[in-house]
Amino acid sequence: MNYLNKDEILTQLEKISGRDFVSNKTGDLFIYSQDPGASESRPVDFVVLPKTVEEIQKIVKLANSEKIPLIPMGGGLTLSGLIIPVRGGIVLDLKRMNQILEINELNRYALLEPGVTTGMLKAYLSENYPELQPPIPDAPPSATIAGNMLIHGSGSLSQKYGCHSSMINGLEVVLPTGEIGKFGSCAVSEYWFSKGPIPDLIGLFTSAFGTMGIITKISIKLFPRPKFRDMIFGFTKGFSDLPKLMSKITFTELAEDIMIAKGDVPEAYKNFGMLMVYFAGNSKDEMEFKRKTIEKIFKDHKAQVVPLVGKARERLMAEPQYGAALAADWRKGGGFEYVGSFIPLEKIPEAIEKGTTISRKYGLLTSLLFRLIGRGHAVMFSVTFPFNRSDSKDMINTRKGLEDADKMILEIGGIPWKAELTGQKLILEKMDPNFKKLFNNIRNIFDPNGIMNPGNWEVQ
Ligand SMILES: Cc1cc2nc3c(=O)[nH]c(=O)nc-3n(C[C@H](O)[C@H](O)[C@H](O)COP(=O)(O)OP(=O)(O)OC[C@H]3O[C@@H](n4cnc5c(N)ncnc54)[C@H](O)[C@@H]3O)c2cc1C
Known part of the structure; x- marks a missing residue:
């Protein structure tokens, strides 16, 4: 990696998120260097648990100036090593950003921070909106809604309504340059109720494995719960x-x-x-x-x-x-x-x-x-x-x-x-060359310094 000074980076991260929420200690990093699947463990340099969008923007700016990889992480339960850094860097553990921001009962959507887990949303709806149900996977309840939607995801409502990524209405994203992007109806309206009718760029973030930005808000569809x-x-x-x-x-x-x-x-x-x-x-x-x-x-x-x-x-x-x-x-x-x-x-x-x-x-x-x-x-x-x-x-x-x-x-x-590195490589080998070229171009525009979860979807 290209660090100027690791201690200085630690100090900068501590200034942004507070000393209690940043670490480079071996004991703290151990759990982030692996996941519950069969991937080999890989080294991590820092873990940060940000609380706000502004903190994430500052971390992204620091990562850009120092060319440090950034790996966004929800529940870390994907199993295929997607949140284990390939080239070291900072794991952004989004657990603390766990507010249910809005349940719009009539328009049937939920606006969530990225750390809201499937268990939290399910429990909240059962207590407050028992006639509504969220799309959730069969994963443990500590899996995040955002993490699941972003890897396409499937669950008990998928036969009827499609995979979970198709249930996203809108996203707020800290882009790899540190700017904030809004996608879906929220780019035009105060309602987070629909993907369209504007060009659908939300697909750029699904199955992207954290390579296109950090999702800081997600709106998802809710469904009627039959008796x-x-x-x-x-x-x-x-x-x-x-x-x-x-x-x-x-x-x-x-x-x-x-x-x-x-x-x-x-x-x-x-x-x-x-x-x-x-x-x-x-x-x-x-x-x-x-x-x-x-x-x-x-x-x-x-x-x-x-x-x-x-x-x-x-x-x-x-x-x-x-x-x-x-x-x-x-x-x-x-x-x-x-x-x-x-x-x-x-x-x-x-x-x-x-x-x-x-x-x-x-x-x-x-x-x-x-x-x-x-x-x-x-x-x-x-x-x-x-x-x-x-x-x-x-x-x-x-x-x-x-x-x-x-x-x-x-x-x-x-x-x-949600392919692990070997699977991604095999997909890329079979992929249409023009799709690959376009994908590469888009990635370079979004992330000119290649800081977002590098090693994943490496299109060469
Ligand atoms: C027992 C078991 C059963 C399972 N059953 C199912 C099932 O039925 N259906 C199903 O779909 N899955 C299932 N899974 C797989 C997985 O656990 C879930 O899909 C889970 O919801 C993933 O969410 P997560 O929070 O753990 O994501 P993570 O693993 O933390 O992240 C997934 C990917 O998204 C990226 N990411 C996460 N948050 C953000 C963000 N805010 N911004 C940008 N990128 C981000 C990460 O970098 C990573 O690439 C199962 C897993 C287990 C262990």
Whole structure:
């Protein structure tokens, strides 16, 4: 790095955010040099926990004058190393900027600071606006809304309304030059209610992994919470009919969330695909109609419906689901990473076959999940590897499995999601050269000194 003087930089950062919220001590930086996934740890020089937009602007200006990398961080739960600096620098931990600034009940949006977590927003709405629900992932409740939306994200409302990035109405961003940018209706109006009707530049910040600026305010859509929610659980032995079965269900527009799981755990379902279809409504009659219609489609496609009771039902009905946390811990070794991706619906059978082969090849548990996005216009597909953190062989096999999964997904026409560095490199290799050139030009205009999370999306 290009520091003039590390002590001087520390002093400057302390002047900006206060001594209690800046550190360069090894003990404090340890946790920021890694994440819960399988990435190797990488060094961090400073961590700062700013409280205001003005502080962030000053930090960005300092980072520009000293050419220090800046890495914005929400909950740090993405798993694919996106908040671990590639070239050292300052981790901007945004936890302290955690105010829910506005809930606009009638226009159904929430205006949030970047440190607001999914748990905080969910709890606040349940208490104050029980008829509204936020889009949240199955991630632990300490994940931030902004972090999730910015990596595209998916959750229980995604089948119906699309991936989470499509639910962003507007952003306030400290740009890599330190200026403030406003995107969406907030650029014109005092209401943060819509992306348009002006050119949509919000997309520049999604899946950008912190390379285009620091989001300091985000407006997201909220959705009506129906009175009742239920699920149909079932399984299939063969997988070739799954795309048609899924497509038929989406055609009814009756389901809220549709998922397929295929894995070695639980043992009893090892050879089957488990189907989970969630539906919601405002009356018992509506629920009954939805249940009967969807169950009929199950039967027409030779899928078995299984009544679900007790703890299994409780876990599958929870929001966020326990399922994700359980799958994360199957190896009982404290490690968990998955290659997520977006794939076309028709590729589900091939993805099951190839995902299973990769897991077997490296002696890892098979754990595959599909979640339909936007009424079947895409499918979120993940190949999950729980691993034992204290077993170095397990870690190496996991990294190999993740790389193979990235390659397989690109081969079948999908795109790795929130990809780690290897996945990003593979995507860039396959990317249209003109797209790459344009992307590079835009990045250079936004961030002439290359300070924003460098190493990610390196377009050369
Ligand atoms: C058990 C488990 C289950 C999960 N299930 C799901 C799921 O169902 N759906 C899903 O979508 N994800 C899931 N995830 C993945 C991930 O945890 C979530 O997507 C999470 O919401 C990411 O938010 P975060 O605050 O942890 O983001 P971070 O990891 O902190 O950040 C994500 C990226 O955004 C950037 N970033 C963060 N904040 C800002 C900002 N203010 N300005 C600019 N850039 C920023 C970071 O630099 C990074 O590149 C799961 C993870 C776990 C561990």
